[in-house]
Amino acid sequence: MRRGRYHIWTIGCQMNEADSRQLAAQLEAIGYAPCEKAEEADLVILNTCVVRQQAENKIYSRLGSLQRLKQERPEMKIALMGCLVGVRGADEVKKRFPYVDVFLAPSETEPLIRFLGGHLDPEDSLQTDFHQVYTLPEQQRGRAVTAFVPAVLGCSHACSFCIIPSRRGPERSRPGEDVLEEIAALARQGVREVMLLGQIIDRYGLDLPGGPDLAGLLRKVARIEDVWRIRFLTSHPNWFTDRLIEAVAEEPKLCPQFEIAVQSGSDEVLERMRRGYDSARFIDLAAKVRRLIPDAAIHTDIIVGFPGETDAQYNETCELLKQLRLDKVHIAKYSPRPGTLAAKRYADDIPEDVKEQRRKHLDDIQVAIQKDQNRRLENTVVEVLAEDMDKNRWRGRTPQNRIVFFESPCDCLGKLVRVKIDWTGPFTMTGREVPA
Numbered sequence: 001m002r003r004g005r006y007h008i009w010t011i012g013c014q015m016n017e018a019d020s021r022q023l024a025a026q027l028e029a030i031g032y033a034p035c036e037k038a039e040e041a042d043l044v045i046l047n048t049c050v051v052r053q054q055a056e057n058k059i060y061s062r063l064g065s066l067q068r069l070k071q072e073r074p075e076m077k078i079a080l081m082g083c084l085v086g087v088r089g090a091d092e093v094k095k096r097f098p099y100v101d102v103f104l105a106p107s108e109t110e111p112l113i114r115f116l117g118g119h120l121d122p123e124d125s126l127q128t129d130f131h132q133v134y135t136l137p138e139q140q141r142g143r144a145v146t147a148f149v150p151a152v153l154g155c156s157h158a159c160s161f162c163i164i165p166s167r168r169g170p171e172r173s174r175p176g177e178d179v180l181e182e183i184a185a186l187a188r189q190g191v192r193e194v195m196l197l198g199q200i201i202d203r204y205g206l207d208l209p210g211g212p213d214l215a216g217l218l219r220k221v222a223r224i225e226d227v228w229r230i231r232f233l234t235s236h237p238n239w240f241t242d243r244l245i246e247a248v249a250e251e252p253k254l255c256p257q258f259e260i261a262v263q264s265g266s267d268e269v270l271e272r273m274r275r276g277y278d279s280a281r282f283i284d285l286a287a288k289v290r291r292l293i294p295d296a297a298i299h300t301d302i303i304v305g306f307p308g309e310t311d312a313q314y315n316e317t318c319e320l321l322k323q324l325r326l327d328k329v330h331i332a333k334y335s336p337r338p339g340t341l342a343a344k345r346y347a348d349d350i351p352e353d354v355k356e357q358r359r360k361h362l363d364d365i366q367v368a369i370q371k372d373q374n375r376r377l378e379n380t381v382v383e384v385l386a387e388d389m390d391k392n393r394w395r396g397r398t399p400q401n402r403i404v405f406f407e408s409p410c411d412c413l414g415k416l417v418r419v420k421i422d423w424t425g426p427f428t429m430t431g432r433e434v435p436a
Helices: 012-028 052-071 091-096 111-114 164-168 176-188 214-221 242-250 268-273 279-292 312-323 341-345 352-375
Strands: 005-008 033-035 043-049 077-082 103-105 146-150 193-197 230-234 257-259 298-305 328-333 381-390 393-397 403-407 416-424 428-433
Touching: 005 012, 012 033, 012 043, 012 077, 012 111, 012 146, 012 193, 043 052, 052 077, 052 298, 091 428, 103 111, 103 428, 146 352, 176 193, 176 214, 193 214, 214 242, 214 352, 230 257, 242 279, 268 312, 268 416, 279 312, 298 352, 312 352, 341 428, 352 416, 381 403
Parallel strands: 005 033, 005 043, 043 077, 077 103, 146 193, 193 230, 257 298, 298 328, 403 428
Antiparallel strands: 381 393, 381 416, 393 403, 416 428
C-alpha cells in the first residue's frame, strides 16, 4: 500500500550515505515512494553532519527552507537524522527546531518507522529487524555499482578535535555474519564494489570475542562470488597492521588503496591532537605498504590551522607531503567543535585568512604531486569498473581509486573495462576502451 512520497537530503561522510540507503529501503518496504524534490514530498529527511562548521551551516539553511515549506504545507512531515541530533538525546535540537516532527540518532532509523506507524510484513521476504533490510532503494536498483557498508559504528578514540565519539557513540563492531549477509545481498542486486566503513576501520572485531579482525573479515568478503572489488576506510596509524597489508597483497579483490589519516606532519601538533603516534610512524607505514604492494595508492587526511600551529609546524606538514608523494590528500581547515577537548583547552588562534592560505598552499603542493603521479599512466592500459555515465562518457575508477572517463559504444555499466589512458590531470584521466 502506498503511504506517500519521501525525500532524503544527505550531507557528510560515507557513513551517512550508508545510513540514508538503509532508511530509504525501509521506507519503501512500508509503502513509501521516492521523489527528487522536497517540495513534492510528504516526508523529508535531513541526514546531517557537524564535523565542520561549514556543513552545519548548510543544514541550518536547509532547515530554514523546510520551515517555510511546512508553513505552506503543514501536513508534510520532517525528520532530522544524524550527527546534529547525536546519541545523547535531541532535547536541544527539539527546542531549536520545534517544527521538526521526529529526531533520529546516527544509524538509528527505528524511531521514524515507528513514528510513521510502519511495520514490515512478516510474510515479506524482508526481515523484520530494522537493521536487516538489505534491498537497494528504488532509485538505485539496476544502477548501483558501488555501495558503502558500515562495519564499525561510533568511535572511542577521542582525538581532541573530533566530535564523532559524542555524536555517534562508543565504538562497536557489527557481527561479521551481518556484514557478510548485507554484502552478499547487495551483490545479488548488481553491486560489484563495496567499501567497508568505520571511523577507525582497523579496530574492527576488537570488541567481538572470537570474531575475525579486519583482515579476516576482508578475506571472507573476498569469498563472495559476485563482489569484484573491496575497499575500506578510514585507517589509523596505531591500528594499521601487517596482517592488513598482507591481506591486500594476497587477495586480488582487495583494492591496493589505503586511507590512512595522518592529520599533521608535526609531532607537537599530533600530540595536541591526541593522535597517539608521531610522523615517523606514518612514514614507516607508507614505506612498508609501498614495499609490499608497489602499485598501492595511499590517501590521507590533513587538518591545517589547528590551535597553536606555527609556521614551522605547518612547514613540517608540507615537507611530509613532499617526501611521501601521496596519491590523494583530503585537506580541511580546523573548525572548533563544541564539547571537544581542543575547543575546551585551546583558543582557535589561527586567523581564518591564514588557515585558508595554508589550505591553498598545501593543496597546490598536492595537486602538483598528483599531476606528476598520474602522468606516468599516460599510454598505459588500466582496469576500470564503470559506475555511471557523464556527458556521454563512461565514468569509473581504477583499483587505486583513480577516476577515469572513457569512451565506449557498449553498455559498460557494472563491467570491468580495459582502458588505454590518453590524457591525465591531477584528479581525473581520460581514455578509450581497448579489446581484452
